[in-house]
């Protein structure tokens with residue numbers, strides 16, 4: 413019997429052509445695919461011989477218990493299967509890869525990682541901006557608005573870093589988040605929201621921190637969406653007029669300007 417193993421494979425933000433060549437090769441070798449619900453289900457077409465199991469973990473929705481997913485991976489791998497655990501974005505950015513790797517290692521199951529494009533990068537590409545523009549910031553910070561123990565991150569410290577804040581899992585609590593950030597950052601700080609970044613359904617909004625919550629609600633932005641806050645957002649190809657925000661919808665870079673669907677006064 414061949415030796416089983418698990419690959420944590422990054423599905424990128426959605427579009428299949430944002431998968432790496434390595435991801436495509438590994439998918440072709442998979443015996444079992446465990447697919448996260450933020451990953452594009454069409455990914456299964458690249459794994460023709462694999463048994464496909466959906467294991468959603470989407471915040472707030474019915475989800476497969478983490479311990480069950482870990483047991484499933486170990487069981488198939490021990491039976492000799494090459495298990496490919498497909499995760500949205502980059503497998504190592506949030507999404508519990510750390511827990512899964514320790515569970516697999518303690519079970520003696522070999523584990524490998526295939527990287528991919530995380531949502532913040534897809535969002536920045538859609539907006540036509542650099543996350544680390546040196547005229548505006550010292551770098552980028554990836555942060556979740558929602559910690560495991562329910563506590564908030566230290567927004568004061570984060571605001572003081574002078575980095576672009578790429579905020580994952582923040583759209584549902586954008587009011588509280590923007591308010592807290594405004595205690596430490598000017599309300600005029602450029603801010604953006606991108607929903608379904610890197611997919612055909614991508615929608616982007618560029619505004620200011622002071623208007624972010626109202627504009628996110630007015631534009632009905634919902635999960636999965638990423639928020640970007642910081643001076644670098646002023647370089648977005650879609651720029652907010654002084655008193656208004658801009659919302660565009662459509663597919664990734666290249667078609668940013670023409671399809672403005674809403675513009676708040």
Ligand code: SAH
Nearest residue numbers: 501502505530531580581608609636637638
């Ligand atoms: N591993 C993923 C992140 C998982 S956490 C990655 O690297 O992108 C889930 C959060 O990621 C969502 O709540 C949302 O904030 C963000 N996200 C994932 N896919 C997204 C997408 N296509 N567009 C915008 N945000 C996305």
